[in-house]
Amino acid sequence: MRIDIIEDDPFFNRIIEQVVKQNGDHEVKVHFNGESFLNQQPSSVEVVTLDLGLPDISGTELMTKIKSINPETEIIVISGQDNLPLAVKLLKQGAYDYITKDENIKDRLLHTLKKIEHHNSLKQELAQLKNEVSDRYEFRQSIIGNSYAIKNTFTLIEKAIKVPNINISLHGETGTGKELTAKTIHYNSSRKKNPFVTLNVSSHIKDQLRSVLLGVEKGAFTDALMTTKGKIEEAGDGTLFIDEITDLDSEMQLLFLNILQEKKFTRIGGTEEIPVKCRFISATSSDLLQEVREKRFREDLYYHLIGLPITTPPLRERGKDIILLADYFLDKFCRENNLAPINLTPGAKKKYLRTISPVT
Numbered sequence: 001m002r003i004d005i006i007e008d009d010p011f012f013n014r015i016i017e018q019v020v021k022q023n024g025d026h027e028v029k030v031h032f033n034g035e036s037f038l039n040q041q042p043s044s045v046e047v048v049t050l051d052l053g054l055p056d057i058s059g060t061e062l063m064t065k066i067k068s069i070n071p072e073t074e075i076i077v078i079s080g081q082d083n084l085p086l087a088v089k090l091l092k093q094g095a096y097d098y099i100t101k102d103e104n105i106k107d108r109l110l111h112t113l114k115k116i117e118h119h120n121s122l123k124q125e126l127a128q129l130k131n132e133v134s135d136r137y138e139f140r141q142s143i144i145g146n147s148y149a150i151k152n153t154f155t156l157i158e159k160a161i162k163v164p165n166i167n168i169s170l171h172g173e174t175g176t177g178k179e180l181t182a183k184t185i186h187y188n189s190s191r192k193k194n195p196f197v198t199l200n201v202s203s204h205i206k207d208q209l210r211s212v213l214l215g216v217e218k219g220a221f222t223d224a225l226m227t228t229k230g231k232i233e234e235a236g237d238g239t240l241f242i243d244e245i246t247d248l249d250s251e252m253q254l255l256f257l258n259i260l261q262e263k264k265f266t267r268i269g270g271t272e273e274i275p276v277k278c279r280f281i282s283a284t285s286s287d288l289l290q291e292v293r294e295k296r297f298r299e300d301l302y303y304h305l306i307g308l309p310i311t312t313p314p315l316r317e318r319g320k321d322i323i324l325l326a327d328y329f330l331d332k333f334c335r336e337n338n339l340a341p342i343n344l345t346p347g348a349k350k351k352y353l354r355t356i357s358p359v360t
Contacts, residue, residue, distance in 0.1 A: 020113065047074045
């Protein structure tokens with residue numbers, strides 16, 4: 001890491017430098033005022049130890065400037081004041097830690113630096129895992145097939161990937177890969193570095209579904225001991241996949257309509273309006289338009305959700321794709337169990353083809 005020390009007291013400047021160098025092989029730069037730091041590429045700094053009593057600029061003002069240059073820079077405030085209210089204020093404003101200049105400064109600083117290193121390591125691992133997930137859902141490799149029906153679906157998926165701000169509605173029988181299609185769209189779009197969050201409507205009763213969707217503010221209920229984020233907030237700038245959307249009752253349909261129209265919501269028991277930033281991908285095995293005609297699903301909500309409609313075709317409409325899929329899963333089984341490759345016999349292929357309609 002590049003760690004910059006901003007401390008006007010030569011004695012403490014030297015102490016901090018020794019502790020930092022003791023913690024690992026870091027690039028360390030020392031400064032005795034704020035101007036010196038700001039003149040040396042501050043955007044590339046990963047950690048700053050910041051004295052509040054600088055001769056040319058207040059530490060709080062410099063902290064604000066550092067965060068505006070690079071929000072990812074971690075700031076360890078080192079102060080001669082044992083001031084709890086000030087410490088709380090600075091931590092809320094983005095400081096990583098607040099350390100006082102006393103006999104424990106070395107141990108505290110060393111401990112904090114190790115925590116930052118561990119946190120950075122976890123962030124790198126998470127980024128690597130996200131890349132691996134993206135590779136797993138690489139377009140045209142995650143969905144296997146070469147039939148006319150699946151090629152038509154591919155065309156629509158490509159459109160959904162290119163336009164990341166339009167909602168998507170998926171329709172298909174159970175087992176046709178609606179969630180896989182949603183993940184393929186998400187992990188190939190510009191939203192792929194953000195969360196993919198799933199909400200299965202049929203898995204929750206009404207009161208529970210409302211809490212799961214919106215989140216709950218601390219104290220909203222007697223057992224709400226802490227604030228919890230809902231699925232929309234968890235999704236952030238990513239994607240919220242809502243499975244079995246037709247299972248929403250009339251009250252939840254109205255709630256969802258208001259969220260889509262206003263593009264904001266509040267947690268249960270809260271007052272803060274939280275903006276909606278995610279894309280919605282809804283899925284159902286029912287005919288959504290027929291549900292509207294029969295007055296079981298709101299027409300206005302239908303038009304907000306429909307966006308780009310995509311059908312995931314059943315296997316009986318995909319012809320020889322059944323052979324491609326059988327080969328794929330057989331090869332996967334052999335690799336996962338360290339077995340020699342096994343090929344389907346001509347007789348097995350014929351039996352597979354006889355189980356579906358003769359669509360090619």
